[in-house]
Each structure stands twice: as C-alpha cells, then as structure tokens.
Amino acid sequence: MVGKKGGISKEITPQSVDFSRWYIDTIKKADLMDYTPVRGCIVFKPDGYELWERIQQAMDRRFKETGHRNAYFPMLIPETFFEKEKEHIEGFSPELPWVTEAAGEKLEERLALRPTSETMIGHMYSQWIQSYRDLPVLINQWANVFRWEKRTLPFLRTSEFLWQEGHTAHATEEEAREETLQMLEIYREVIEEELAIPLFVGQKTPSEKFAGAIDTYSVEAMMKDGKSVQAGTSHYMGTNFAKGFEIKYLDKENQLQYVHTTSWGTSTRLIGSMIMVHGDDHGLVLPPRVAPTQVVMIPVGPSKTRDLVVEKMHHLYEQLKASDIRVRMDLRDETPGWKFNEWEMRGVPIRIELGPRDLEQNQAILARRDTGEKLPVSIEQLAAQVKEQLEAIQKDLFQRALQFQSEHMHLQINTLEQLHQHLEISEQENQVPGWVLAGWCGDDECEAKIKQETRFTTRNIPFQSPVEKEVCIHCGQQAKHTVWFARSY
Amino acid sequence: MVGKKGGISKEITPQSVDFSRWYIDTIKKADLMDYTPVRGCIVFKPDGYELWERIQQAMDRRFKETGHRNAYFPMLIPETFFEKEKEHIEGFSPELPWVTEAAGEKLEERLALRPTSETMIGHMYSQWIQSYRDLPVLINQWANVFRWEKRTLPFLRTSEFLWQEGHTAHATEEEAREETLQMLEIYREVIEEELAIPLFVGQKTPSEKFAGAIDTYSVEAMMKDGKSVQAGTSHYMGTNFAKGFEIKYLDKENQLQYVHTTSWGTSTRLIGSMIMVHGDDHGLVLPPRVAPTQVVMIPVGPSKTRDLVVEKMHHLYEQLKASDIRVRMDLRDETPGWKFNEWEMRGVPIRIELGPRDLEQNQAILARRDTGEKLPVSIEQLAAQVKEQLEAIQKDLFQRALQFQSEHMHLQINTLEQLHQHLEISEQENQVPGWVLAGWCGDDECEAKIKQETRFTTRNIPFQSPVEKEVCIHCGQQAKHTVWFARSY
Ligand SMILES: [Zn+2]
Ligand SMILES: [Zn+2]
Numbered sequence: 022m023v024g025k026k027g028g029i030s031k032e033i034t035p036q037s038v039d040f041s042r043w044y045i046d047t048i049k050k051a052d053l054m055d056y057t058p059v060r061g062c063i064v065f066k067p068d069g070y071e072l073w074e075r076i077q078q079a080m081d082r083r084f085k086e087t088g089h090r091n092a093y094f095p096m097l098i099p100e101t102f103f104e105k106e107k108e109h110i111e112g113f114s115p116e117l118p119w120v121t122e123a124a125g126e127k128l129e130e131r132l133a134l135r136p137t138s139e140t141m142i143g144h145m146y147s148q149w150i151q152s153y154r155d156l157p158v159l160i161n162q163w164a165n166v167f168r169w170e171k172r173t174l175p176f177l178r179t180s181e182f183l184w185q186e187g188h189t190a191h192a193t194e195e196e197a198r199e200e201t202l203q204m205l206e207i208y209r210e211v212i213e214e215e216l217a218i219p220l221f222v223g224q225k226t227p228s229e230k231f232a233g234a235i236d237t238y239s240v241e242a243m244m245k246d247g248k249s250v251q252a253g254t255s256h257y258m259g260t261n262f263a264k265g266f267e268i269k270y271l272d273k274e275n276q277l278q279y280v281h282t283t284s285w286g287t288s289t290r291l292i293g294s295m296i297m298v299h300g301d302d303h304g305l306v307l308p309p310r311v312a313p314t315q316v317v318m319i320p321v322g323p324s325k326t327r328d329l330v331v332e333k334m335h336h337l338y339e340q341l342k343a344s345d346i347r348v349r350m351d352l353r354d355e356t357p358g359w360k361f362n363e364w365e366m367r368g369v370p371i372r373i374e375l376g377p378r379d380l381e382q383n384q385a386i387l388a389r390r391d392t393g394e395k396l397p398v399s400i401e402q403l404a405a406q407v408k409e410q411l412e413a414i415q416k417d418l419f420q421r422a423l424q425f426q427s428e429h430m431h432l433q434i435n436t437l438e439q440l441h442q443h444l445e446i447s448e449q450e451n452q453v454p455g456w457v458l459a460g461w462c463g464d465d466e467c468e469a470k471i472k473q474e475t476r477f478t479t480r481n482i483p484f485q486s487p488v489e490k491e492v493c494i495h496c497g498q499q500a501k502h503t504v505w506f507a508r509s510y
Numbered sequence: 511m512v513g514k515k516g517g518i519s520k521e522i523t524p525q526s527v528d529f530s531r532w533y534i535d536t537i538k539k540a541d542l543m544d545y546t547p548v549r550g551c552i553v554f555k556p557d558g559y560e561l562w563e564r565i566q567q568a569m570d571r572r573f574k575e576t577g578h579r580n581a582y583f584p585m586l587i588p589e590t591f592f593e594k595e596k597e598h599i600e601g602f603s604p605e606l607p608w609v610t611e612a613a614g615e616k617l618e619e620r621l622a623l624r625p626t627s628e629t630m631i632g633h634m635y636s637q638w639i640q641s642y643r644d645l646p647v648l649i650n651q652w653a654n655v656f657r658w659e660k661r662t663l664p665f666l667r668t669s670e671f672l673w674q675e676g677h678t679a680h681a682t683e684e685e686a687r688e689e690t691l692q693m694l695e696i697y698r699e700v701i702e703e704e705l706a707i708p709l710f711v712g713q714k715t716p717s718e719k720f721a722g723a724i725d726t727y728s729v730e731a732m733m734k735d736g737k738s739v740q741a742g743t744s745h746y747m748g749t750n751f752a753k754g755f756e757i758k759y760l761d762k763e764n765q766l767q768y769v770h771t772t773s774w775g776t777s778t779r780l781i782g783s784m785i786m787v788h789g790d791d792h793g794l795v796l797p798p799r800v801a802p803t804q805v806v807m808i809p810v811g812p813s814k815t816r817d818l819v820v821e822k823m824h825h826l827y828e829q830l831k832a833s834d835i836r837v838r839m840d841l842r843d844e845t846p847g848w849k850f851n852e853w854e855m856r857g858v859p860i861r862i863e864l865g866p867r868d869l870e871q872n873q874a875i876l877a878r879r880d881t882g883e884k885l886p887v888s889i890e891q892l893a894a895q896v897k898e899q900l901e902a903i904q905k906d907l908f909q910r911a912l913q914f915q916s917e918h919m920h921l922q923i924n925t926l927e928q929l930h931q932h933l934e935i936s937e938q939e940n941q942v943p944g945w946v947l948a949g950w951c952g953d954d955e956c957e958a959k960i961k962q963e964t965r966f967t968t969r970n971i972p973f974q975s976p977v978e979k980e981v982c983i984h985c986g987q988q989a990k991h992t993v994w995f996a997r998s999y
Contacts, residue, residue, distance in 0.1 A: 055638075057634070059586050059588060062586060064582065064634055067579035067649065070579075070581045071579065071580070092554055092555055092558075093672060096654055097551060098548075099548060117613070118586075119612065120609050122610060123607035123658040134609065144547070148544070149544075160556065170613075
C-alpha cells in the first residue's frame with residue numbers, strides 16, 4: 022500500500038509542534054500499522070511486523086546461545102491461578118479480559134486472556150520439577166498478551182501486544198540472580214546494537230517493580246520528547262511464585278526446597294521506542310540492521326533516457342541483492358521528488374539515484390536518510406560503499422541518540438524546587454524536560470510526592486551512575502540511592 | 511526433563527494393541543507436550559515446540575520467496591463480523607469461545623477468540639484496497655487460534671493451536687486460483703521434503719470444503735493406523751468474502767470490481783501427523799531435517815576406561831557441531847542400555863556409541879533409529895558419514911511411508927458391499943482398513959450415506975488418480991469423480 026500523490030511528509034506534524042501527533046502521523050503514513058474496530062488493538066502491517074521479526078531473530082539467537090529453549094503455554098488462564106500470588110493478582114486483575122462462554126455454554130470458571138504467564142508456567146513447573154537434576158529450567162515463550170488499558174498508543178500500549186517472556190527456575194538464589202542480570206544484558210546488547218538505542222541500565226524502585234517480584238531490573242530509553250520508555254525488564258522472583266505454586270525440588274541432601282524463579286520480557290513496544298528515538302520531521306529513520314528495506318533505487322533524469330537508466334539499474338540491483346543487501350527499485354510512474362519524499366518518510370536508510378549523467382560518469386548518487394548527505398559513488402564500488410554506509414549509519418544513529426541523551430540528562434537538580442524551576446523553564450523555551458538524576462531516601466512517600474507534583478517517576482537506579490547524590494530530592498534527608506527520574510510512556 | 515529409571519519403551523502401548531494409546535504414551539514419554547488444567551489446551555514443551563519452529567522456518571522461507579509478507583491482526587473478533595459471510599458463521603460459531611467482560615466491565619459486543627481470520631482480515635483489506643495498483647495483497651500470519659471442540663487429541667485437535675494463515679486478494683479469478691494452487695504445492699514440498707510424509711494432493715468435495723470457500727484443496731496424509739490427517743488446505747474464496755466485507759477496487763477502466771481472495775493454512779497438527787506416520791513401538795522416529803537432536807553420543811564399556819572414552823567423545827562432539835550437526839552427549843550416570851532406550855523413545859535419528867575397543871580400532875559405532883542397523887565408522891570419516899546417514903534416513907523414512915501407503919491403498923473396491931466386506935476382514939485380521947479409491951456420482955447424499963455406514967469420508971479428489979472409476983460406490987450411477995475415502999482425524 023502506498024500513499025496518494027503529493028508531498029507526504031507535509032502531512033506529518035513537526036515534532037516540535039506536537040510530538041504525539043508526529044508519532045501517530047508517522048506510523049500511519051509509513052504504513053507500519055492500522056487501527057481496528059477492536060478497542061486498543063492494532064494491525065501490525067508488513068513493514069511494522071518485519072521490524073518485530075528482526076528483533077525476534079536477534080533476541081532468539083542469543084536466548085538459544087545461552088541455553089534457553091522456546092515452548093508454548095495456553096493463552097487462557099483459570100481465574101483461581103491468579104489468586105495464588107497476592108501481589109500478582111493485585112497488579113494485573115484490573116486489566117484482564119475474560120472468556121466466560123465457549124461453544125454455546127457458560128464456563129464454570131472464568132478464563133483470563135494472559136497478561137503474562139507466570140501463573141500458568143508456575144503451575145506447569147510444579148509438575149515438571151522434582152529433583153535438583155531437573156534444574157535449571159530455562160524456557161522462553163513468544164506470544165500474544167492482553168492488558169485492557171484505558172489509554173492506548175500504537176506499539177507502546179495496546180490491548181493486545183506481542184512479546185517474549187522468559188521463565189526460569191533455579192536451585193539457588195545466586196544462580197537465579199545471575200540469570201536475571203544475564204538476560205538484562207542480552208536486552209541491552211540487542212537494543213543498543215540492533216536498534217541503535219542507547220540505554221539506561223539499572224534497578225527499579227520497589228513501587229515500580231513487577232507484581233510479585235523481589236527485584237526488577239530494567240533497560241530504559243529516552244525518546245526525543247525526553248520521556249522514557251521501559252524497553253525491557255528482568256525480574257528475580259525469589260521463591261514467591263514457587264511458594265504460590267508449590268514448585269519444590271529434592272536437593273542433593275534429599276531435602277525439599279523451593280526453587281528460585283526469574284522472568285524477563287521485551288515486547289513490540291520496542292518498535293515504538295525505535296521510532297521515537299530516531300524519527301524526524303520527514304518521518305521514520307530506521308536503523309539499517311532492522312530496516313525491511315535498506316536501499317531504494319530511483320531513476321532520475323529525462324524520460325527519454327529512462328530505458329537505458331533502468332536497464333543499468335536492474336544490473337546494479339542484482340549486484341546489491343547478491344551482496345545480501347535488502348534493496349528495492351521504485352520504477353513507478355511518479356516524479357523522483359515524490360519518490361524521495363515517500364522513501365524518506367518510510368525511513369529507508371539509503372537512497373540511490375541514477376540518471377543519464379551518472380551513467381556517463383560511471384557513478385551513482387548515494388543519499389543518506391539520517392543526514393541527507395549525498396555521495397557520488399563509482400559503479401564498481403557500489404555494493405562495498407553501500408555496506409560501509411549502512412554500517413556508518415547504524416553507528417551514527419546510536420551516537421546521535423547518545424548525544425541527545427547527554428544533552429537532556431540533568432545532573433544538577435537537587436531539590437524539588439529546582440525541579441519545578443527546570444520544568445517551568447523547559448516549558449517556556451519549548452524544550453523537552455529530559456531526565457533528572459537525583460538522590461532518594463528510599464521512602465515510597467517521597468517518590469509518590471514527586472510523581473504527584475511533577476509526573477516525574479523513578480525510571481531506575483543506575484548500575485553506574487555519572488554522579489552519586491547525597492540528599493533526597495524531596496525530603497532532603499540522606500539519599501539511599503541515586504535515581505533517574507523522568508516522565509514516561 | 512528426563513524420565514525415571516527403567517526401560518521406558520516398555521511403558522509405551524504397542525501400536526498393534528491400541529494405536530491411540532501408543533500415540534498418547536509416546537508424546538508424553540518423549541516429552542513433546544503436557545496437559546493443562548484448561549480444557550483441550552496443551553503445553554508445547556521444548557522438543558515439541560522445536561519441531562514447530564523447524565516447520566515454521568521451512569514454510570516461512572518459501573512464503574517469502576513467493577512474495578508474501580507476514581503481518582499480525584487482532585485475535586479478538588467482533589461478533590458482527592461473523593455475520594457478514596453466512597456459511598462462514600454456520601461453520602465456525604458452534605466452536606467459538608467469547609470474551610464478554612474486560613477490566614471489570616461487561617463489553618457492549620461479545621468478542622470471539624479467532625478460529626481463523628478471514629473476517630478481521632477481510633474488514634482490513636476493504637480499507638486498504640482501492641485500486642488495481644494495490645493488488646495483489648499477499649499476507650501471511652503466524653498466530654494462535656481457538657476451536658472449542660468436544661473431543662480433543664494433542665497436536666491434532668486442541669482448543670488452542672498454532673498455525674499460519676495466508677490471506678491474499680487478487681484482481682482476477684485466474685490469478686487467485688493460481689495462488690491457491692501455488693500455496694498447496696508449497697505445502698506439499700515442505701511436508702514431503704522436511705517431514706518425509708508422502709501426500710495425497712487433491713480437491714475437497716463440496717461438503718468437506720472450508721466454510722465460505724468456492725473450492726478447497728488439500729494435502730492429506732495416511733497415518734500408520736490407516737486414518738487420514740488433513741495436513742494443509744488452500745481455498746479459493748471467489749468473491750464471497752469480498753462481497754461480505756465490501757473489498758472492491760477500481761480497475762484500469764475505472765470500474766469498481768470485487769477482489770478474488772484466497773486463504774491457506776497449516777498448523778501444529780503437522781507435528782501429530784509426523785509422529786503417527788513414522789513412529790514405532792519404541793517411540794518417536796523423527797525425520798533428521800526437523801529433529802531437535804540429530805545425533806546422541808553415548809559412552810560404553812567398563813567404567814575404568816570411561817575418562818579416556820569421554821575425552822575422545824568431547825573431541826568428536828566438537829567436530830560434529832562444527833559440521834552443523836545437532837548433536838548431544840549423554841554422560842549421565844545411567845547404563846548404556848537405559849540411555850539407548852531413552853533416546854530411541856525420543857526418536858533421535860542416529861546414536862553414536864564409543865567404547866575402549868572402538869578407540870583401539872579408531873572407530874565409532876553408528877546406530878540408526880529407523881532400522882536399528884549398526885555401522886562401524888572410522889573416526890576420520892565420522893562427520894561425513896553422519897551427514898550421509900542423516901540424508902539416507904530422511905529419504906528412507908519417506909520411501910517407507912510411501913511403501914506403507916501403497917500397501918494400504920485399495921483400488922479394487924467398487925461397491926458399498928465390497929467396502930463393508932473389506933472393513934470386516936480388516937477387523938478380523940487386525941489390519942488397518944486404509945484408504946479406498948472409489949467412484950462418486952457427485953451427490954451429497956451418497957457421500958453422507960457412506961460416511962454414516964462406514965465412517966469413511968471423502969478425503970479428496972486426487973489431481974492424479976492411479977485409476978479412474980466409472981460408477982458411484984454408493985448408487986452405482988455414473989461417477990463424476992474418482993475420490994479417496996478414508997477414516998480421518
Ligand atoms: Zn525522601
Ligand atoms: Zn451416487
């Protein structure tokens with residue numbers, strides 16, 4: 022599906038005018054998704070879904086390299102399962118959709134559409150695990166999940182979404198904690214290397230952790246509006262679910278012990294994050310490693326030379342394809358300018374222009390989506406140059422996002438008053454408020470108060486903090502932790 | 511998870527005693543699945559799920575090579591959608607589970623858990639397709655689907671299962687029909703080449719076609735109990751769904767036309783088929799191309815030589831891995847005989863035994879799961895020999911299944927009386943009744959009568975029939991079609 026004639030990027034609201042509208046305009050125009058008649062449920066159209074497929078491949082390979090295997094558990098979860106872990110049901114029950122009838126009959130027990138599978142998997146693990154020899158169990162699931170939220174936003178928060186959820190069981194706390202951090206590190210690697218999104222890696226505060234977890238760790242990303250997206254989480258559950266579901270094993274001394282479990286997840290919200298980190302006023306900017314189309318070739322020049330140009334273009338197209346470059350030609354009956362706009366809006370990393378003068382000079386013009394830079398490249402060097410530029414773009418996107426981050430990290434705000442001032446100034450100057458690194462005494466009330474007054478929430482306690490803070494930003498007491506605060510999706 | 515000590519295959523009911531019990535025993539013991547507390551829903555355990563992953567890869571590659579792309583549509587389908595195609599709702603509504611409540615509130619309209627996505631996709635296509643330039647639309651979806659059936663059987667018929675469903679829209683009938691047959695051919699290729707299951711390719715009779723289709727084609731497989739599994743189907747829908755959902759396009763003459771649609775699907779029932787085609791009284795027999803483990807290495811001989819043997823084994827293990835062979839070592843503290851049983855039961859195509867005498871002779875013993883044959887192989891030749899044998903096993907499994915088919919195809923039964931006689935004799939001799947090729951006049955009543963009296967249903971009208979029949983097996987009138995009849999899952 023391709024949009025109608027006429028400068029498409031003009032239909033995209035500039036980021037500086039309204040970032041949310043820019044986002045919605047972009048993903049619709051770039052044909053990544055569509056709305057449906059089912060509340061909060063979207064279609065992942067082929068270009069949107071292919072981004073997910075590439076994320077899946079990158080994740081799945083690493084899961085398998087670290088000894089995990091995939092499995093598939095039922096989507097429907099009996100109501101009684103939720104009651105076995107108290108915090109868990111409190112966290113999820115307000116958002117559950119329920120199946121109450123099937124095949125013309127009312128069910129005896131309501132079945133929830135899974136919001137996550139700890140309960141079903143906990144139940145199964147309790148049957149599968151008997152002895153220390155059965156441990157560890159290292160399983161991942163790729164699945165659809167449901168959270169019937171009030172406000173939805175395509176990719177970032179939808180009633181149904183796609184994700185992976187890893188669930189592991191271990192003999193010891195130490196091993197389970199190692200697993201929790203190992204998977205967080207895999208998330209960091211995939212998201213930074215494949216999606217070119219620099220991350221904030223750390224631990225969630227107690228109020229922000231997963232319902233039922235002992236400790237939750239997250240990788241968080243800064244969007245271009247300064248807000249945060251929680252891009253992935255990894256949880257150490259301790260023996261909470263083991264106790265709820267009676268997952269016990271006989272250890273080497275023949276003693277019955279509870280297992281220690283972990284879970285970890287990333288979802289299609291990564292697609293939304295990637296768009297909000299790299300996109301610009303012309304539309305999408307896709308990192309080459311995940312872009313469905315890496316290179317688009319467009320013939321230019323007068324129509325009388327078109328046949329000759331297209332003939333040569335086919336030849337170059339085959340060369341690029343043979344070099345494993347995801348390339349397409351746009352030979353539609355539209356002006357080059359219209360096509361340039363179209364493919365810019367769709368975020369294709371490299372455009373190659375070829376016209377009669379290029380043929381004469383045995384060259385093609387290579388234009389970068391991220392910088393707009395145009396390079397003449399000799400035909401013989403084309404595939405090699407494209408590969409080099411794709412790598413350069415991937416690297417530069419990451420560096421540019423890192424630069425944006427560092428420009429919007431505020432390390433000198435130490436009191437709530439200073440934070441208020443910062444927010445006022447940001448608003449006056451139409452600047453994004455960004456992230457604030459602040460001390461926190463560890464008191465839930467201080468955290469709640471800051472959220473209430475500023476909508477800034479704790480993102481995470483960084484593993485490596487640029488500075489250590491000494492006092493709580495709210496109460497002025499001694500800080501227990503140095504924490505990232507930001508608004509978030 | 512590994513079973514308890516003691517000859518496991520003894521716990522498997524022989525096929526000749528009770529094929530259904532053999533099947534259930536095998537899939538449970540081989541750790542492919544587990545039951546859950548949700549009616550008719552199973553867990554696909556890692557070895558079971560990996561079979562599905564390999565089938566997915568083989569299918570997905572071919573879908574993409576033929577220009578299809580993946581997308582993802584909402585799982586929940588508004589009730590009103592089903593009412594737009596009359597035959598469709600009649601076919602599916604008796605089996606639908608319904609979401610009636612979400613987030614604490616009763617929904618205004620019930621939402622069905624998709625049994626298939628023609629309706630949702632039809633609705634979206636009506637919005638996406640305006641002009642002949644938008645055609646064809648070639649989309650596939652990998653998803654979970656739900657059919658709340660009364661009698662369930664793991665992998666073959668479960669309340670929730672995994673599948674792919676392709677949905678395409680075309681400008682012309684000719685093109686849509688070509689697509690329908692192209693996808694059927696892809697199914698044939700994957701199922702025959704990867705799963706080593708020889709197929710019967712043909713067209714369904716009107717009473718057996720998909721709810722809402724004009725023509726349904728199928729690939730059918732013969733199980734070792736002589737029953738049939740419909741392994742894949744491909745449907746030409748004509749303009750039925752286009753009319754129901756108003757999917758129209760402007761043709762080159764600016765006339766509004768209905769599109770012609772197709773759909774095609776295969777599911778996790780392929781796992782069940784593969785097991786029932788190749789398995790034997792020792793358990794699973796997996797085709798090498800999809801086997802999660804292709805080779806298992808087991809040390810043999812006295813324990814005092816164990817260290818030396820294991821050292822050499824590690825070395826060979828690395829060699830096989832480097833040759834892209836899916837290999838594992840079983841170094842557990844169990845007897846070789848126990849391990850042999852265990853891995854036979856799990857269907858691993860090749861076992862390699864290594865003992866002190868083998869070391870002396872610079873060889874290893876390679877044992878084939880399918881034939882039990884043992885070959886001494888020189889150490890230097892091991893990787894090459896394993897590869898060769900894996901290919902030989904793949905080929906031999908197919909040939910053996912083909913042989914079984916031809917022995918259980920009955921071409922000389924021409925009257926219902928002869929069919930009754932055949933069934934009686936089969937039962938007396940404890941033989942599988944197999945398939946019967948018979949003439950059919952085209953009358954639904956004749957078809958229904960045969961089913962009622964013998965539980966033989968029409969499988970398909972083969973594209974290439976071994977013989978052409980002249981009279982209807984039921985009424986004796988002139989045959990319109992030569993049809994395969996069989997009992998089926
Ligand atoms: Zn405080
Ligand atoms: Zn008849």
